[in-house]
Every structure is written in C-alpha cells, then in structure tokens.
Amino acid sequence: MKNIYDPEYVRKLFDHMSGSYERMNYITSFGFSIRWRKQFLKKLGASDEKLNVIDLLSGLGENWNFLRQNFPNADFSALDFSARMIENSKSKAERVFKGKLSLLCEDILQSNLPSSHYDIVSCAYGLKTFHQDQLEILAKEISRILKTGGKFSFVEVSKPENKILFIFYKFYLNNVIPVLGRFFLGNPNDYKMLWIYTEKFMDSKKAREIFEKNNLKVNYEKYFFGCATGISGEKS
Template sequence: MFLARFSKSLLICKPNNSPKCRNLIDQFRYFSTNTNQTHFGFETVSEKEKEERVYQVFHNVADKYDLMNDVMSAGIHRLWKDCFIKSVGPISDTNLLDVAGGTGDISFRYLQYLKNSSKSATVTVLDINQAMLNVGRDKAKSKGFQNEITWVQGNAENLPFSENQFDVYTVAYGIRNMTHIDKVLKEAYRVLKPGGRFACLEFSRVDNFFLRNLYDNYSFHIIPVMGKLIAGDYKSYKYLVESIRQFPDQETFSEMIEEAGFSNVNHENLMFGVSAIHSGFKI
C-alpha cells in the first residue's frame, strides 16, 4: 500500500525535473527492495534511525519551538490553529486526546474555547518527546491549566490507552514525523469511542504552481537559515521543511484515513493548501 502511494507521487514528477523528484525515484527503488527503510526528510534511513533522529530534532528545538513557529509563519500558525479548534467545535464534558501536542497549543485552545462558555473537558496530551512535554507543562502553569491536563509520554503507534476511551483525537503538525502513519491512524480509530472524531492539522500540498514555487523557495532557502540564527539549529529546520514535502497530499492522506476505518472523511485547505484540516468519524 505504501509503495502504491509512493508511485502515485512519482506521477507528478517528470524525468530529471528536480532534485526532489530524482530523490523520490531513488527512494522508490530502495523501498521496493527493502521494507525496513523509510525517509528522514530527503534521506533514506532505517525505521529505527528515523525514530531516534526525529526524537533528537524535537529535543533540540523544544525551547525555541513556539518562537520559531511565530517567526516562520509570521504568526499565521496561530490563526490556523484557531480555525482548527473552531472546526472541531469543542463540546462540554468531552474526553480529548491531543497527540504530538507536547507544547500544549491545541489543548490550551480547546480548553479556552470551552472556558469562554463556562464549560469544561478532560484533556490528555501525549507526546513521544519529554522535552516538548516539559515545555507544555510550564506553559500550562502560566495559563492556569495545570490541573486540567494529563501529560503522557508515549508513542502514537502504540497508544497506552484502552479501546473506546476518547471522544476527540487531535494531532497538529505532528503526524508527518511519525514512521508508520497507517499504524497511527489505526490506533486513533481504536482509542476513539463510537461517534468519536479524528481531527488533524498538517502542512499539505499547494496546487497553484506560482504559489508553490514561491512557498518552496521560502521554505528551503529561508527557514533553515532562520533556524540557525534564532534557534542555533540549521539541520533540524532543514529536516522539518523536507518532511513537509514527503507527507502525502490531501487526497492521498484522506484515503489513508478512510482505510483506517473512519467515515465522513473530508479536508479543508488553509492558505491555498499550505496547511489542511482533515476530519473523520468512528461510526
């Protein structure tokens, strides 16, 4: 199934069209003979090495993560996250699982949305990276949410929760860094209650040719330099840019969500597809 999706991505590439396309072709050849390999940005690595290197990336950027998000997006990521929460439509007395949510951005918004209506919810934040969770805990204290969130270190591919436990599962800008996205989606389906909702906010594909080229030039030439100047880390931000380009497009990811068992799957583009909100229900 993975190779089928990979080959679909190759259809948009012309022979020798770009370094990215040549890299995709090389990876396809490699993956077709070695199923224990995956990508880390534009590099081909073992699955174990990817997990270790992704962990190190977020360990490195944790302290500057929020600041860099503001700088890289000129603060627009805050509007995207607000749109995401409004699309989810928090309901009182729900049980939310926020995956890869270490710094708490989504959980804080979810709780604040309800607090404005004098309502409440049970929130659990899960992240594989303890450094990110530490940042989130500190922010929770400053925002007055220290008693409303449970923080759990764990792997989204093997959630430490029982079946049918949560009403809502959110993941924002995290799923593209996970090694086996299909396993992550199946675990999301398992822990959601019948009627529960899966909601994902992730960078996606810009279809407009002119805007895509502009976006690519900014991403590859500016963002890693910002990472070096502000966070002292060029390589981590180079990987984060490359990981966006390796993530499936809107239609392909929607198909993956459906294959995991979700119904009423749809997506909404933000800023011409720079980001997209994906949604599905466990029926």
C-alpha cells in the same frame, strides 16, 4: 543514509527544537499557524459536556488554550514522545489547566492509551513525520482510542498546488527558515528538515485515504490555498 522517519531520529530532532518550536511554527507559516489552529480545531465543535479530550503530538501545548475554551468541562490529556517537549510544556499545562492535565510521554504508534475512551482527538503539524506504513498504524490507533461518534481533526503544513506559491513557499522554507533556525538554535539543519518532511508529505490526501479504511468518516480540508491541509471527521 539516515532514515528521517525513524522514531528515534524524529524524537531527537524535536527534543533539539523544543526550546523554539512555537516561535518557529509561527514564522514558518507567515503567522498563519495560529489562524490554522483555530480553523482546524473548529472542526471539532464545542461542548460544555464532560468529555475526554486528547491532544496528540502536543509539542509545546499550542492547541491547549483553544481546546480549553471549546471544551471547558472536559478531562484533558496530551501526548508527545519528545521528553523535552513535554518538559517545556509543563508551565503552559499548569497555566491553562491548573494541574488538571494528564501529560503523557509516549509514542502514539505504540501507546498505552485506552480503547474507545476519547470523544475528541486533535493533532497539529505532526502528520508529515510519518511515512505511509506509520500513517496506517496511526489511523488504526485513532480508530481504536475514539468512542463511536468521537471526533478527530488534524492539520499539517503542506505543499501548495499553485506553482507560483509553491516556488515562493519552497524558497522560504528551504532557505530562509534554516537561517532563522541558526539564529534561534545555532543549527540551521534541524529546521531545514521541516521543508524536507513537507515536500515528501505533499498534502493530507493520502492520510485521508488511509483513515477512511479504518472505520473513520473523513473530510479533507485546505487552508490558505493549500499551504496547510488537514483531515477531520468521526468514528463510525
């Protein structure tokens, strides 16, 4: 039985999806992924100050345009442990940041990121790939790398509480998305994993509890009737 939370398994999965992940994120969310990005990043506010900003599990850089607009004078970093995601995001990095982005291929659960360094931490659609013990490590890392008063915001596709919406959403992610995955990848199983992760993750409530235990003030957020949820807040 494969361990779907094993970092090497997750890395290979996202390596394989790297060529089409941005398009599929849009499709799996019925086109809401862009709106949810704007909403969850809005929790971080905006500033013209020279801040240190890092986008975790950065994928293909889908957050970068919004972050650049909201923090025009910041020093930016992005981290992902999928080498192919990193490689495929380089053209966007050049386009958005004109070479002024530190692009890091590391595992956030065992990274070399500096302590008490970042003013802003963002992360979209990565929480579901962590089990509870890994979320504990993640929360400790967020607390470690943030400055006091530094802000964070996470968003994740979630299992809606409304039963009718849940039935429809489950069918869509479990049946329609793999077919589209076959169209884009020739392999429907990779994108079928997105629903498996989502169903096990459920929502961001457990993440909120874990983050609150690690010197972090946390708000719980719901987007579109719970089809996405998130946590945001700051380091005490």
